[in-house]
Amino acid sequence: MLNLTSLGGAGTVTGSKHLLVHDGKRILIDCGLFQGLKNLRELNWAPLPIKPSSIDAVVLTHAHLDHSGYLPKLVKDGFRGNIFATDATRDVAELILKDSGHLQEKDAEYANRKGFSKHKPAMPLYGLRDAERALERFLSVPFGKPVQLPGGATLMFRHAGHILGAATADIHWGGKRIVFSGDLGRYGDPMMHDPASVSEADYIVIESTYGNRIHEQGDPTEMLGSVIERTVQRGGSVVIPAFAVGRAQSLLYHLWKLKSSGRLSTIPIYLDSPMAISATELLHAHRNDHRLSPEDCDTVCGIATYTRDVEASKEITAISFPKVVISASGMATGGRVLHHLKAFASDRKNTILFSGFQAAGTRGRAMLQGAREIKIHGKWIPVEAEVTDLPALSAHADSDELMRWLSGFRHAPTRIFIVHGEAEAAEALRVRIGKDLEWNATVPRQDQAFDL
Structure with missing residues (x-):
């Protein structure tokens, strides 16, 4: 049996x-x-x-x-x-x-x-x-x-x-x-x-x-571009909590498509997650596991500034001009993204953009359900930034x-x-x-x- x-x-x-x-x-x-x-x-x-x-x-x-x-x-x-x-x-x-x-x-x-x-x-x-x-x-x-x-x-x-x-x-x-x-x-x-x-x-x-x-229909590249552009127009930055394996690489692909079309040309993109950086490098090692050509793989992986060490991560927070920050973890349960949320969530000019499933009990689910403050490292952080998600990127x-x-x-x-x-x-x-x-x-x- x-x-x-x-x-x-x-x-x-x-x-x-x-x-x-x-x-x-x-x-x-x-x-x-x-x-x-x-x-x-x-x-x-x-x-x-x-x-x-x-x-x-x-x-x-x-x-x-x-x-x-x-x-x-x-x-x-x-x-x-x-x-x-x-x-x-x-x-x-x-x-x-x-x-x-x-x-x-x-x-x-x-x-x-x-x-x-x-x-x-x-x-x-x-x-x-x-x-x-x-x-x-x-x-x-x-x-x-x-x-x-x-x-x-x-x-x-x-x-x-x-x-x-x-x-x-x-x-x-x-x-x-x-x-x-x-x-x-x-x-x-x-x-x-x-x-x-x-x-x-x-x-x-x-x-x-x-x-x-059913996931929202439409072009996820266009949807992502619209969120970033409206945030930049009000002088804000976009923080994207992203799963280090899968979502981070997909986001780089869509950002590459936007840059290639002439959009976001002056907006810096930071991939602030050592694990996501390493996972992105694995695209080269396992070419048969995905659709990207070697040439596209190279350009997609090169679209962002990679920050591996803690000091470089802190410098992102200190930058005043608009930017896109991709950081793990995807549900905001841990990782460097928590430090970015502490820095950016309280300013209504900014956007917190979720791009994957948010389980019950996570900070990500709470913010998407309208929480006006979240607890990080023992302290309550106000949430005044725009909070949105793009299910089409799932x-x-x-x-x-x-x-x-x-x-x-x-x-x-x-x-x-x-x-x-x-x-x-x-x-x-x-x-x-x-x-x-x-x-x-x-x-x-x-x-x-x-x-x-």
Whole structure:
């Protein structure tokens, strides 16, 4: 009997962890951190319902923190199996996991030094060395070629779009075929490949980040240009909290298109995120994972001024003339963007522009819902700047695109499980699948087990 349990990413858009069990062997698909609401973040500190040492392998669909960020903790607590991922996912995970470990150490140190943590002393969930130990367990898997997993399972990765290395995971085990979507990207994205079709599955596990929404139609380059130009006209700067992997590179592409057309010619652009800079450089190393030609890759990557060190980052704040600042993290949960928000959010001339999904409980969601002040490093910061978002820039498939990917299956699966979405989004997608495809769809609860 093959059994499926979602240990995370069930009823929420963070913390994805989906466990397959067969004949005493355990394979975990994704191993993400919970983010956003405090009650979710606290789950990162709770022990898993199974011992990490009992897990035989991890299959990683892509490297974003909500899918990979718990791996160092898993290894710290006893996991000794291999982590199967694409080449690019392994390289991106190196950036993200090391950064996560480093930031957690620095945040704990800062909280202890400033005295604003309730914990005495504040401790990181894991550190840099834990991230390095997790990276030692990675095994690279090519797209489109089956590989053997422990317990007799077979895995095949296909392109999912979304970010470098992102894959859907097709697993044959115990006579069943179960396909995990991971995070699906957009169709017709100018940088990333379309999500590859899958024709057969007994069971499907699909994300539902935008299961209840259709992205705004129109030219995202034009939309971005309009926001920047109206901000510049009133003498302000645009701060863009951006995911260091995926969104930052896409923003550089659209800014390059604007500059190439003669717009924003005098407006300086800063990419203020060491991880985003390194991720941008990975575009060159994994040319087959995206659509850009070598020449376009060079020019896109050269459109911004890169600031790696802290002093250069501080100098951006001191510059009085209009500018565009791209900085992580994308939901304003941490990173250098917090310092830019402290500097720019209180001035109504400026704009805070969000370009990706904002989970419940994050500063990004709060600002988009109209919060007039946000708490950063223990202090309340007024929000007088224009706050807006551009869903057209999202790297996540919307409801129509999720249905388009599902239409590639030639036969109805026995069951489809809807995960990695907030309750309303997951339920909306369940209803739509039932109405349009007449498939048996379920939204799992956290830790709910299913016999397949």
